[in-house]
Amino acid sequence: MSELLQAVLDSEERSDLRSFLSELRQQEKKYLLRNDILNVYSEYCSKSQKPEAYYTTSELGKLIYYTQEIIQEDSNFCFIIRSKIASQEVYWLTSDLSIEPMTVQDLLDLRDRLVNKFHPNDGDLLELDFGPFYDYTPIIRDPKNIGKGVQFLNRYLSSKIFQDSKQLLENLLNFLRLHHYNGVQLLVNDRIQSQQQLSEQVKKAIGFVNNRPDDEPYEQFRFQLQSMGFEPGWGNTAARVRETLNILDELIDSADPQTLEAFISRVPMIFRIVLVSAHGWFGQEGVLGRPDTGGQVVYVLDQAKSLEKQLQEDVLLAGLEKLNVEPKVIILTRLIPNSDGTLCNQRLEKVHGTENAWILRVPLRDFNPNMTQNWISRFEFWPYLETFAIDSERELRAEFQGTPDLIVGNYTDGNLIAFLLARRLKVTQCNVAHALEKSKYLFSNLYWQELEEKYHFSLQFTADLIAMNAANFVVSSTYQEIVGTPDSVGQYESYKCFTMPELYHVTNGIELFSPKFNVVPPGVNENNYFPYTRTKDRVESDRQRLAETLFTLEDPTQIFGKLDDPNKRPLFSMARLDHIKNLTGLAECYGQSKELQEHCNLILVAGKLRVEESGDNEERDEIIKLYNIIDEYNLHGKIRWLGVRLSKTDSGEIYRVIADRQGIFVQPALFEAFGLTILESMVSGLPTFATQFGGPLEIIQDKVNGFLINPTNLDETATKIVDFITKCEQNPNYWNEISQRGIDRVYSTYTWKIHTSKLLSLARIYGFWNFTSKENREDLLRYLEALFYLIYKPRAQQLLEQHKYR
Incomplete structure (x- = not known):
């Protein structure tokens, strides 16, 4: 008990x-x-x-x-x-x-009875249990180490090398032999035939490079190393080659986790990456703020740029420049013929500021043109994923002139496509799902039948189960995204045990202690988002134009509200206009607080201004609600609502313009999986108030470099903001102190350089793990395929039939 x-x-x-x-x-x-x-x-x-x-x-x-x-x-x-x-x-x-x-089964039966007393299951419901598939993999024991999977794997592999060094080092040699680029062998050749030979030749090669100048280019002694059994990939200079060989020598003689990670992280094995962001409106201009885009587009674009830059750096350091190795990153999304003036109808678009990163758009197969020629909500996209994956495979092979080395899925649809592609291409699959819908909508699985027409959660949650279990590794932004906090359940944890009445029971949906989970927070784009104090990097004409747009410009087509006193301290927020982002909640908080109104103007950059302009039901509801709040609390003259699409350059400058006036950024989401806008505002120098529900809890150290709020408690939220303003008025330097601490927090922890270095290291180590463990995943993958073809696909087909008549 x-x-x-x-x-x-x-x-x-x-x-x-x-x-x-x-x-x-x-x-x-x-x-x-x-x-x-x-x-x-x-x-x-x-x-x-x-x-x-x-x-x-x-x-x-x-x-x-x-x-x-x-x-x-x-x-x-x-x-x-x-x-x-x-x-x-x-x-x-x-x-x-x-x-x-x-038992778990008793609990799920009870939940079913609560929902449907008149149709008990009588034991005839499908039961899903993924537990047995994790029995043969190493498992983390201590909950505090969840999300540190690669560290655990390194310790595990190091201990295996120590226990059975001959076999594991033989595996290491075979792993090194695997790698080539366009038919050119990398790392070791057939002159090295055994683990013993590898050990001997490494020491011989170290002795050779020790006698060469540190800065001597690799090409000048390439052939001598080849005669010893070493091909390109060890380094670009004598110093780098010596360093890499020394790490391998140390690994052979006395393996430890740090040495193993240091060596595997240098293995040149990833040159071609696919980032899947499938459901649409993915572009570089005119797409942010559209339904279902915003944060994900920003995240994937920034990730693609940083990955390409890191791959180029890795190629240079590995000494592969003379082999004409050209790293390539492709963002895979759908082509939308009716693209509303954006470039979403172009098959191929180069990512700005890169040499070889591209947006590849693949059209949906012809069906009902009213559906397939237009944007489709992420809640309706499910029937098209399988054929999209099949068509994308052909396109990717053509673009890469081969196969990718890593596929990274984003959001549920992208992760399912990543599973289908990785299965067909036999490459490493990484999942990213910073916002699992199951956690965002209360009782969404329990009452799925009532919500099915609008959200199709039966497809979404089934796709989540398939993709998260199939992934070789999972990247989360925060620890609590996986397992929550002491008093709240994590997003992935919510898949551990749940019922979808009359569809299936999940008794063990995911192994939370699996080393596949890794916390790798995203970064902030430092080209667009930087401190307001860096005046030399700012464009004065942009600053003036955006200041006018925010505070004084009269343009009823895209701006609502005229401020009685534009010089009041701005209380600012920028997000999609949907229920979860809760901008209407912030407006109500402001409306209920006379003190806030006295000290601040409320400035919102959010979606559309008119119901008829929106194609999203939730956004239309929020537009109506926001107008009602403005009227109810008579906020005319105190609020500006901008329904504008911003370029990333303008988006960055808007934060800085608010900071020029010692403003405040508020992120009032009911739940926020991570919160890129929080990083953007903090690095711009804005004191930031953000929801305590979700990722911000790990970004912000409350009252040190920002403030956490409970957005459901309007009085408390208003009081916290007013208290901050009062302190700023009593101590003029207080605003600057919080501002600088926020900037420091971002630069120390949340840069894309840190993110991509870690992501590529993970991909290499999990590739090594899959090879050395000889892990037989075929049984798991077959189980997942059965779930796909027997549950997911028939339900997707039913939805497709409905789409015929849209």
């Missing part, structure tokens, strides 16, 4: 538990989440006149704190207790306080 439950039952608080259960029976809700439970408990303590300390220090208080969910059935209760990150216990409590542990 749970220690928390046992402690209550063994204490004088047993009767308090009984009374609390009685309080629960009076609740209208039969399914309570953590916040609901805490509220009921708080009311109970108040009614019972418990001492203030009782709320947190009592045995019952501790139990309630760790109880994630409570489900009532008849007069009995199911307690889901999460006393540790990434693990839960489930118990059944009756009215007489008898307690029984519940």
